[in-house]
Amino acid sequence: MRNKELLLIPGPTPVADSIYDAMVQETWGHTDLRFAKMYKESIEATKQMLKTDGEVFVISGSGTLAMEMALVNTVASGEKLLVISHGYFGDRFIKLGQAYGIEIDVVQSEWGKHIDVTEVDKKLSENKYKAVTITHADTSTGVASNLDLLVPLIKKHGALVILDGVCATGAIEEDMSKTYGSPDAKIDVVLTGSQKAIGVPPGLAIVAFNQTALAAREELDRVPAYYCDIKNWLPIMHDPTKYFATPAVNMIYGYREGMRLVLEEGMEKRYIRHKQYGQAVRSSLREYGMKPLADEGVAAATLSCILYPDGVDDAEFRSSLAKKGVIVAGALAHLSGKAFRIGHMGNTTKEMLAEAIERIGETLIELGLAANIDRALEQFEESFNVTIN
Ligand SMILES: *Cc1c(COP(=O)(O)O)cnc(C)c1O
Numbered sequence: 001m002r003n004k005e006l007l008l009i010p011g012p013t014p015v016a017d018s019i020y021d022a023m024v025q026e027t028w029g030h031t032d033l034r035f036a037k038m039y040k041e042s043i044e045a046t047k048q049m050l051k052t053d054g055e056v057f058v059i060s061g062s063g064t065l066a067m068e069m070a071l072v073n074t075v076a077s078g079e080k081l082l083v084i085s086h087g088y089f090g091d092r093f094i095k096l097g098q099a100y101g102i103e104i105d106v107v108q109s110e111w112g113k114h115i116d117v118t119e120v121d122k123k124l125s126e127n128k129y130k131a132v133t134i135t136h137a138d139t140s141t142g143v144a145s146n147l148d149l150l151v152p153l154i155k156k157h158g159a160l161v162i163l164d165g166v167c168a169t170g171a172i173e174e175d176m177s178k179t180y181g182s183p184d185a186k187i188d189v190v191l192t193g194s195q196k197a198i199g200v201p202p203g204l205a206i207v208a209f210n211q212t213a214l215a216a217r218e219e220l221d222r223v224p225a226y227y228c229d230i231k232n233w234l235p236i237m238h239d240p241t242k243y244f245a246t247p248a249v250n251m252i253y254g255y256r257e258g259m260r261l262v263l264e265e266g267m268e269k270r271y272i273r274h275k276q277y278g279q280a281v282r283s284s285l286r287e288y289g290m291k292p293l294a295d296e297g298v299a300a301a302t303l304s305c306i307l308y309p310d311g312v313d314d315a316e317f318r319s320s321l322a323k324k325g326v327i328v329a330g331a332l333a334h335l336s337g338k339a340f341r342i343g344h345m346g347n348t349t350k351e352m353l354a355e356a357i358e359r360i361g362e363t364l365i366e367l368g369l370a371a372n373i374d375r376a377l378e379q380f381e382e383s384f385n386v387t388i389n
Contacts, residue, residue, distance in 0.1 A: 005322075006352050009329040010139045010167055010303040011196035013346040015254075019200055022257035023250050030249055031241045038256050039240035039247065045259035046206060049267065050169070050190055052176040054210035057233050058255065060248040061205035063166035063193030067096055069207045069228040070162045070191045071131075073217045077101030077224065079130040082123055082159070084150065087111055088140035088332045089164065093133045100224060105129070111141045111335065112293040112305070117149055124157040130216075131160035131188075136168035137300035139196075140332040141293055142341065144172060144300040147187070148180060155185035160213055162189040169206070170262050171197035171274040171302045171345045176210055188213040194251070197274070197302050199346025200258035203251040261347070272388050274301035277344040277353060280383035282306075284357045287376040288364055293339060302345035305331060308338060312367060320366055324359040354380055 002017050028035040039058075046056045057069065071093070075081050083093045083106045090108070097104045105123055109115040124132075132154045137144045147163075154161050165174050169192035176187050187210070194204035209217065209230065223229050227245060236244050262270065278301040282292045285306055293305040308314065314337045318328060331339035344353055357380050361373035 001347075004325070006326045006356055008342050008344065008348065008352070008356055009327055010341050010343040011193070012202050013196060013199050013343055014348050014352065015199060015201055016258075016261060016347045018261070019254045019257045023201070023254040025250070025253050027249050030246050031243055033241060035249060035252070036240035039252050042252055042256040042259055043237055045256070045263055046208065049259065049262055050174060050176045050208050051178075052190075052208045052210055054176070054208060054214055055230070055234060055237060057205075057207045057209075057230055057237055058252070059205055059233060059245075060203060060251065062202060063191070063196070063205065064092070065228060066166070066191035066193060066205035066207045067093065067164060068225075069205065069230060070189045071097060071102065071133075072100055072223050072225045072228055073209070073220070073230045074160055074162065074189065074213055075100075075102050075130045076220055078103065080105065080127055082107065082120070082127070082129045082132040084115055084120060084132060084134050084145070085109065085138075086115065086135055086141055086143040086145060087138035089138050089166070090133070090135040093164075109143070112143060114143065114146060114298050117153065120150065121153060124153065124159070129157070129159040131162050133162045133164060135164040136172060136174065137302050139167045139303060139341070140305070140335075142300050142303050142305040143294045143298050144168070146298075151187060152181035152185045155180065155182065160188040160216060161186075163187050163191070165190050165192040167196045167300070167302050167345070168192075169197055171270055172300070173267070173271050176208060184212075186210060186212075194255055194258070196343075197345040198255075198258050198262060199348075200254050201251070203248055204255055271301070274345060275388045276384050277301065277348070277350070278304065279386060280350075280380045281342060281344050281353055281357070283383050284376040284380040285360070287379050288361060288371045289369075293335070303341055303343045305335065305339050305341050308340070309369065311369065312364070314338070314340065316367060317363060320363045321359060324362065326356045326359045350384070
C-alpha cells in the first residue's frame with residue numbers, strides 16, 4: 001500500500017491503493033450516464049453486502065448524518081425511542097433524538113461491559129417504543145452488542161431495530177435477511193459511514209431500510225428534515241441520472257471500488273478475518289501488560305480500547321508511536337489519558353498489525369517499561385491458529 005503511516009485509529013482506516021486510484025479519475029457530471037451507472041453499482045453492492053430487499057441510501061455526509069437519517073425517517077416528534085448504549089456513540093442518539101423532539105429512554109452499560117438485558121426487557125414491557133437503537137460496536141469502549149439477544153427481544157415488543165454499524169458494517173455480521181428467532185425478527189435499519197470497516201475515506205453516509213422501516217417512513221407522511229428525508233433521495237437511488245442534491249462524485253468512485261473489494265473478499269471471510277484481528281491484537285498486547293477494557297467475550301472484532309499499564313503517559317506514548325509511523329487514538333470521556341484505542345478493520349492487513357505490535361513494544365521500552373516483543377509477536381501469530389466459529 002502507498003500509505004506511509006499505519007492509520008490504526010477507529011476510523012478513518014487505511015485506504016487501499018485501488019481506492020485512491022479510483023478517486024483520482026476525472027470528475028464527471030453527477031447526472032452523466034457513465035457516473036449514474038457507477039453510482040447504481042455502488043448502491044447494488046451495498047444491498048448485496050447487507051443482504052437487504054429494502055432500499056439503500058448512499059449520500060454525502062458522515063456516520064452521524066446516517067444516524068440522523070435513520071431516526072428522522074422512522075420516529076416522529078413525541079414518539080418514544082429506546083437507546084441501548086454501550087458508550088459514547090450509543091449516547092449520541094440521545095441528543096440526536098432530543099433535537100427532533102423524540103422522547104428518549106436509555107439503558108446504559110458500564111463502559112466495557114454489556115448492558116443488562118433484563119433492564120431492556122423491563123423498559124420494553126413498560127413502554128411502547130417506536131424504535132430501539134443499538135450501537136453494534138461502540139467505538140469508545142470496543143464493546144460489541146449481542147444482536148442474538150437484543151434483536152428478538154426488541155422485535156417481540158414490535159419496535160423497529162435501528163443498528164448503528166459505523167464501526168462494524170462490512171466486518172461484523174449484519175445480515176438484514178437473517179431472522180432472529182421468529183420470521184419477522186430482523187434488523188430494520190443499518191447505518192454506517194464510508195471510513196471505518198469499509199475502508200474508504202470519510203465522506204459518505206450509508207443507510208439501509210428494510211420494508212418494515214420503509215413502511216414506517218410512509219406512515220410518518222412529513223418529516224422535519226429536507227436533505228436527510230429518504231423520500232427526496234429514493235428517486236435518485238433508483239435512477240441516479242435524476243437530481244436532488246449533488247452527490248460526491250469522486251467519493252462514489254472510491255466507494256464503488258471499496259465495495260468491490262468487500263464483495264470480492266466475501267462477507268464470511270471478512271467476519272472471520274476481523275475476529276482474528278481482534279483476538280490477535282488484544283492477546284499480544286496482553287503480553288505487554290496492557291489490558292483491554294472489554295473482556296474477550298464482549299470485545300469487538302474491529303477495534304479495541306486498551307488500558308495503559310501504570311507509568312505510561314498517554315500523550316507521550318501516542319506521540320512516540322506516531323514518530324514510528326503508527327497512529328492510534330486516545331480514549332474518550334472519563335477514560336481519556338488512561339487508555340488508547342486501536343482500530344483493526346477494513347483494508348488493514350495482518351502484516352500492518354504485526355508491525356504495530358512491534359512498534360508498540362519498542363515504544364514501551366523507550367518509555368522505560370519492560371516489553372517482550374518476541375513473545376508478543378509469537379502470541380500474535382498463535383492467535384491466528386485459534387479456530388473461529
Ligand atoms: C464514528 C462513529 C460514529 C460517527 O460517525 P462520523 O462519521 O464521525 O459522523 C457513529 N457511531 C459509531 C459507532 C462510530 O464509530
